[in-house]
Amino acid sequence: MSDASPRILVPAGESMTFRNTVAYAVREARSVAEETGEQATVHFVYPARWQLIDQEEPSAARAEELLDRARVWAETDLDYDEDGRPDEDVPVLVETAVVGQDRYLFSPGDFADVLVEYAHENGLDRVIVDPEYQPGGSAPMLQPFETELARTDLAVEEAPVERRTRRGRLLARASLSKAAATFGAAYVFYLLVGGTFASFDLLTGALTAALAALFFSRVALVESPTLRKTPVRLARACLYVPYLLWEIAKANLSVAYLILHPSLPIDPGMSRFRAAVSGDLPVTTLANSITLTPGTLTVDVGRDGLLVHSLDAGSRDDLAEGALERAVRFLFYGRGAARIPTPTERGSIADEDERGESSD
Template structure:
């Protein structure tokens, strides 16, 4: 690692109790390194986005991210100023840069967050990352594999800021996660009573116990961050419209599949289909994957980020899948009417292919040849 490169630091940021001390540590180490080498150091604070392209609260979350970055920049400038005249050491020049990364992508796993962070570091010639020990890029939901593990797979030098962590509280449910527990409890309780009935005290009591266990175990895993209660009634209403639509699609697929099975020639054409779905967040992706599986003739084999791998039994099932009716309906449930108008997977592939052809045509056109032809 060269002295010049090591003076530049990247720090992923998000709301955490140790963020302020992490900022101070990153600025201090960059300033010390710049003083040793006589070079200008730069500390890059990047905020990996946790929202989606069509999310209704995207603008609000982006504004909150910018506010956090502005706050971090003020802290960093204070730390740079505090050290300018320290002892007899010459003043070191430290620049502060902030940016939001990954706002046009679907960031789900630690590998996704690491990928956009590494891409930013490579773009700006950074080879050192300082990680806040309390930083959770997914929000309140803890990641099973830490971000540092994924970053360590790259060529970057990864260091956890040696700052004091706050004492862990033993409270079972904190103020931040209470809304998550209540939503999971309510949904589990309603689902239990719907299956078991609302008839007696036994159902009410056992349902409450079961929902309580589910919410305690899955309260912070089932949801990321605080649920948006203002959007909940609209989503529930749209889901009530979606349920009969899904049942109708299942019924139609059953009839089609029965015809194929009873046909003397058994006209099946099994094939794997891969497409990138225009859905974001865990719950919409899960809803779409389960809806595809519930529809006879198609089976969701794997979902990786937004990539869906579907086994289709007939050509008609593939056509229906790529026409995007189910995908459009799921977007309507979770994102509203505007998101339902996004092109289908088939249309997106056609648009992408047309764009590629235009790019190839533009590349093959030689401006010098065009000028010579015009001179004749």
């Protein structure tokens, strides 16, 4: 397929070069349309890391604001040609969209898949990528993301825009909070595992934590910790951990009853659970919390939700009531986020048959 197509998709994300990428995509669409006589179309598409139930989440508002800016920039660039003269002979259709709210997006392949599906649905066959676009937030995922896109039938290119020169120290100022948080977490974990506070352990722990902060702080945390959010989240964690321990204790008693009952009334089954949490850490917390609770086991986490094995109907009922889900939402999003319909009421949980297909 020829790269020269006026039907262009641009993944949208905050960056210093996104404005220039918008201008380049619009110019390219208009230029090719002039030569081919086709309709020039540019779609700015934002892959979401939140769920449909969280339309009020700040990330959703920021995404809509970014897409609005992209539309304004595109329409501004369409007013004049490269020589500064009005250019109304070659109209360019500009569209914006948010995709992926019905999935869990983790890997570069997940982000690429939702964009490719959107491109096919809307007849787009060319992708122009901002050279500083990061689908996973601040984690460096651009190269594998482009590799995944290149495996499809879409023509993929990076916008040839100038990047701002990066100067300064090895750790940028914006990354210091991530480095400090990574260092602290790694240091505490090292000392807890070691079980001693001897001078040698303190020294080697500090060295190990420093190396972890240096090499992994950018990928360990998607967002930089802040003095406003982090203490509040830690306070919520102090409430969440006892609650989780209480749920584990109740589940242990339930499993003990099943084991000791003469007829062993177990009824194992698999459920597909599309929880109302998103992002690596919240989803991982929920998946591990389900696994830690006897009677349920998170078998897999994919784009279509969590695949959970349950030991009996009671365990499935507890999962469908969404108590753990609401607790995890409280932990990461606050008290207001915990007041949501249950998975059953939302229709976001279903039994799986033996072939792994959802059954009504």
